[in-house]
Amino acid sequence: MTDFDVIVVGARVAGSPLAMLLARQGMRVLLVDRDTFPSDTVSTHTVHPPGVSALQRWGLLDQVVGTGVPPVGRYSFDFGPVTLAGAPGTPEQPYAYAPRRVLLDKILLDAAAAAGAEVREGYSVEEILTDTDGTVTGIRGKDGSVEHARLVVGADGRNSLVARTVGAAAYEDRPPLIVGYYAYFSNLPTDTFEAYNRPGRGWALCPTNDGLTWLLGGWPYAELAEHRNDVDGTMATMFAGAPEWDARFREAKQETRWVGSSVPNYLKVPSGPGWALVGDAGYSRDYITAQGITDAFLDAELLAAAITGDDLAGYQARRDARAMPRYRMTLGAAALQPPDEQMIALVTAIAGDQEKTDAFMRLNSGVTPPAEFFAPENMARLLG
Numbered sequence: 001m002t003d004f005d006v007i008v009v010g011a012r013v014a015g016s017p018l019a020m021l022l023a024r025q026g027m028r029v030l031l032v033d034r035d036t037f038p039s040d041t042v043s044t045h046t047v048h049p050p051g052v053s054a055l056q057r058w059g060l061l062d063q064v065v066g067t068g069v070p071p072v073g074r075y076s077f078d079f080g081p082v083t084l085a086g087a088p089g090t091p092e093q094p095y096a097y098a099p100r101r102v103l104l105d106k107i108l109l110d111a112a113a114a115a116g117a118e119v120r121e122g123y124s125v126e127e128i129l130t131d132t133d134g135t136v137t138g139i140r141g142k143d144g145s146v147e148h149a150r151l152v153v154g155a156d157g158r159n160s161l162v163a164r165t166v167g168a169a170a171y172e173d174r175p176p177l178i179v180g181y182y183a184y185f186s187n188l189p190t191d192t193f194e195a196y197n198r199p200g201r202g203w204a205l206c207p208t209n210d211g212l213t214w215l216l217g218g219w220p221y222a223e224l225a226e227h228r229n230d231v232d233g234t235m236a237t238m239f240a241g242a243p244e245w246d247a248r249f250r251e252a253k254q255e256t257r258w259v260g261s262s263v264p265n266y267l268k269v270p271s272g273p274g275w276a277l278v279g280d281a282g283y284s285r286d287y288i289t290a291q292g293i294t295d296a297f298l299d300a301e302l303l304a305a306a307i308t309g310d311d312l313a314g315y316q317a318r319r320d321a322r323a324m325p326r327y328r329m330t331l332g333a334a335a336l337q338p339p340d341e342q343m344i345a346l347v348t349a350i351a352g353d354q355e356k357t358d359a360f361m362r363l364n365s366g367v368t369p370p371a372e373f374f375a376p377e378n379m380a381r382l383l384g
Helices: 015-024 049-058 061-065 101-115 161-166 221-227 231-239 243-251 292-308 312-334 341-350 354-365 376-383
Strands: 004-009 029-032 075-078 083-086 118-120 125-130 136-141 146-154 170-174 178-186 193-198 201-207 213-220 259-261 265-268 275-277
Touching: 004 015, 004 136, 015 029, 015 049, 015 101, 015 292, 029 101, 049 061, 049 292, 061 101, 075 354, 083 354, 101 118, 125 146, 125 161, 136 161, 146 161, 161 275, 170 312, 178 221, 201 231, 213 221, 213 231, 221 231, 231 243, 265 312, 275 292, 292 312, 341 354, 341 376
Parallel strands: 004 029, 004 146, 029 118, 075 193, 146 275
Antiparallel strands: 075 083, 125 136, 136 146, 170 265, 178 213, 178 259, 193 201, 201 213
């Protein structure tokens, strides 16, 4: 017996928007999550302009802005000898935002409920139900409850129970490349998404809610054991390579402990009989480009269109066409290698030209696809 059209397992930045979009189309949707909301989760925070545009399309941007999170209309990349700074957005959507997840995720969950989705918080899924031919038919909760649906969507992260149950195959996969730690600081003012690149090291910061700044530093995953017991010392040594930044950091006050994470890199086959995957369950990339939330929003829209249009088979091709070029670009950045000759020539050529620098920022914010930016005719224009 089918009780719901769709069950979505996982109610954060992929699952809640998907449930909301499907419910707005009149579907019977059940959205479950083992957590209760509001609650926090490990995150790079940044919603780049394409993700902000999604919030605007959904009618939720005003709520996010209403949390007091400041707009970010400027990105800066410090390569050591050269620093580039410019606008990451478009006239239609000029800003990025970096809201605390304890605020953002609650807004998304409430929007799903307001759209008509049935929401169950604190609900742990014990089993993904299948019939004899392997078609997914529903879920069983740890409380013993059973629910059925035509489609069960795993939005349950990198350790997705849905993906494990159906044996979703990974491809283009790579092991973790970077380990990073982040914390929140006061007295570290900025209105910019700042990124610093040094050989084998990188760090970034961005303003968030309550007058705080989110700061993350990272180094190769191979060095995890070497530095895990002295994060403060590793950060101090890393920051010493940028004296002006280091002086700012020493004036700041750390308000929370360092939180560490590393992530595998993969794409997985995202659909099959009775099931689909969205967000990190189906596509995970290193956090160095901070694309996770934006990817989750855009993939939720793609999957919602595929479900409502009864074209689930085409979802993988559309997702990969959008995500694969940036995925490969992210893998290159996560290697933390010195810039190659092409990048040195590019950065040198565009430094001092604001129009070209803004174009570089739109590449890194996700506004401009890598294939478009690195097209021979565009590179010829940028290199003069």
